[in-house]
Amino acid sequence: MALKSAVELGVIDVIHKHGKPMTLSELVSSLKLHPSKVSVFYRFLRLLTHNGFFAKTTVLKAKEDEEVEEETTYALTPPSMLLINGESPCFTTLFNVILHPSAMDMWHSSKKWFGEEKELGLYESATGETFFDFLNKDSETYILSMFQGFMAADSQMMKFALKDCNHVFEGLESLVDVAGGTGVVSKLILEAFPNIKCTVLDQPQVVANLSGTQNLNFVCGDMFKFIPPADAVLLKWVLHDWNDELCLKILKNCKEAISGKGKKGKIIIIDISIDETSEDRELTELQLHFDLVMMTLHNGKERNKKEWIKLIYDAGFTNYNITPICGFKSLIEVYP
Ligand SMILES: C[S@@+](CC[C@H](N)C(=O)[O-])C[C@H]1O[C@@H](n2cnc3c(N)ncnc32)[C@H](O)[C@@H]1O
Known part of the structure; x- marks a missing residue:
């Protein structure tokens, strides 16, 4: 505060x-x-x-x-x-989102929430709508733009991490950035690999008015229904918003999207992999705080390595590779 x-x-x-x-x-x-x-x-x-x-x-x-x-x-x-307005990245929009009055007020309902059987995030239990429903309301375009600003700042930080990850994108001809927001990560990938055809899929409220370039295409869609075909699918900071059941739906749609590429297709997940055994206590504490935010705002979760592996195998994939990046996140490559 x-x-x-x-x-x-x-x-x-x-x-x-x-x-x-x-x-x-x-x-x-x-x-x-x-x-x-x-x-x-x-x-x-x-x-x-x-x-x-x-x-x-x-x-x-x-x-x-x-x-x-x-x-x-x-x-x-x-x-x-990191909080200078007009510089990149700028994280000031974080305060408008995480400290929004409705996100603060929900904490006064936590006792009621713990007494309920329904599997809802605290936000939905307290307000009657999900946090994404709240962001997507016509009356809340300001807060949606603040949310996308926060996501864009986080994605701009990826430029430091992606420098060491070129091998992950080498050889790809096409990539779908699922729930890719305003496409900041896709643009970073295109800086290093200008020939990859990138498609950013997100909700109409987020991408309908964005214009792409020759190799960057914005598509309105619902990842729970259909993901366009590509060599690879990127899911950055997406799966932690959802419970296991909904993540399985997304991952199965991703698997279908890369099926044309046979064994060479892949899913690239960028998310937290909680490590409670890490000697870096502050880093683990940050990961656990993010888990609390995901659990309460979205009914989502940050997962540990065991939980990631279960999700990956349950979705029908056969192989994976988890690499820590950006200190507190991991890059998880998943293969059919
Ligand atoms: C936490 S943000 C991550 C954005 C982006 N990947 C990034 O890291 O900057 C989650 C994104 O999921 C999008 N989203 C939510 N539900 C969706 C759906 N059913 N289909 C497609 N995108 C969705 C939101 O609009 C939002 O842009």
Whole structure:
């Protein structure tokens, strides 16, 4: 919440535009805060500096009487640099989605949810509609654009991971990016492999107004009904939105889509594979937090390796390869 406030106030953008670290009084004046709020603003900054979103340095400043005094300045850090508006990637839309009032309010219904037999996410139990239904309402185009902005930022981060994954896409002539949002990952793949024919399949609300290029095609569709044929299917951050039963439907449609390629077709899944045995406790904690978000917003789940293997075999595939990428995610190649 402190970080959301700092983003909304424009603290990060102001320091970025200033081009060098800023003092508390420079920040207060640039942000036009009320003078009575200086001390509470300082305490927000103190917490966010402790959390690593700002870095504090002390500079010496000459006073009028030739004395020098120490002054504290605040600089951006790598995590806050991911929250600069207009830069890529920019994760500020995350706050509009995960901290949307309806997503906050649902937590007041968790006791009721635990008493219910129905297999619904907390969001649906609390509001009577799924989170995707909420996003897709005509009245919520703003929040849908915020959601797609968050997905696009996450996908832009993939450019760092995909550099090491060229072997995964080599030799492919066509690829369908299923539930591929605004096509950011497909565009990254096309930068490295301009000859692959990429199709981004998503809901009409997301892709109907997007125009493609020679090798990038946007298609409105429902992945539970039909996935166009291709050499490979990409599912990035898709299966974690759904329970096992619905994932099996998606995976079976994917299997059908690559059937023309025989044993050479493949499914490329980018998602979390929870590793509770990892020595990196913070990384596992992040994965478990994502599981909580998926479970409550969507009735989805983050899976561990055993759960992935079961899902893959239950969907009729015979082989797989799981490689960690981007720290907390994995790239899972699945073969017929
Ligand atoms: C978590 S987002 C992932 C987007 C994209 N793959 C990415 O990583 O940036 C899930 C996507 O699934 C899409 N979606 C939901 N239900 C769908 C359906 N039945 N058919 C096709 N796409 C669907 C949503 O519109 C959304 O773009």
